Amino acid sequence: MSKRGYHHGNLRQALVEAALVLIREKSPQGFTLTEAARAAGVTPAAVYRHFEGREDLIAECARQGFVIFADLMEHAYESGQPSALASLSATGRAYLAFARNFPGHYMAMFESGLSLNADPDLCTVANRASAVLERAARDLSRHIPEAKRPPVAMVSAHIWAMSHGVVELYTRGAPGARVPFPAEDLLETGIGIYLRGLGLIPADA
Incomplete structure (x- = not known):
């Protein structure tokens, strides 16, 4: 999966888009929150400013x-x-x-x-x-x-x-x-x- 990275704008939606790609490639159970953060170009800690955890995402x-x-x-x-x-x-x-x-x-x-x-x-x-x-x-x-x-x-x-x-x-x-x-x-x-x-x-x- 290519890393698009997050640069500006809506981080919450960027994480959703990253998760959708991971879900499609690995299944809903097959990816981690860290992978979603990496795909969006942010640290795992940044995810928790928008989502309580992977299930919430x-x-x-x-x-x-x-x-x-x-x-x-x-x-x-x-x-x-x-x-x-x-x-x-x-x-x-x-x-x-x-x-x-x-x-x-x-x-x-x-x-x-x-x-x-x-x-x-x-x-x-x-x-x-x-x-x-x-x-x-x-x-x-x-x-x-x-x-x-x-x-x-x-x-x-x-x-x-x-x-x-x-x-x-x-x-x-x-x-x-x-x-x-x-x-x-x-x-x-x-x-x-x-x-x-x-x-x-x-x-x-």
Whole structure:
């Protein structure tokens, strides 16, 4: 890893950027605070003026990642309107694109072992992203009598789990190496089968 060094400006953000590179190269558990400080061109002591420790630094990487992630998911959902199904498909593509384009953030968010509930700020921004999927589930089920609608939290959790599974199995490492299908197609068909099974979309949708 090349050492960019910190010269002026926002040291806190410089440390975040350094950590993101280290997370991407070594995993969230594979780097030390000293390495992050060295990559930013400062002493380890300087880090403690901005972060309580390595976990706090990773949490900030995750928080910024969730902000980007939620912005992308919200934009994707709006781009598919007025069709709820098109909007949901767009959020699936946005999920995969985020994992590809922001791997350091993604790993800090989902592979660092952070407890979202233990950090109110982290929980708030994470909930923004999940709210998009809950909105999709709610919009897709409007044609079903309220008493028979599946719980939106359950539907959104299942869709999130499918999206995460496709990322972990088919977009990390060597994309497409395990199956001859694009990750986007795998996710879209999987979600389609799931939604048809719930009766949220017709069989020919």
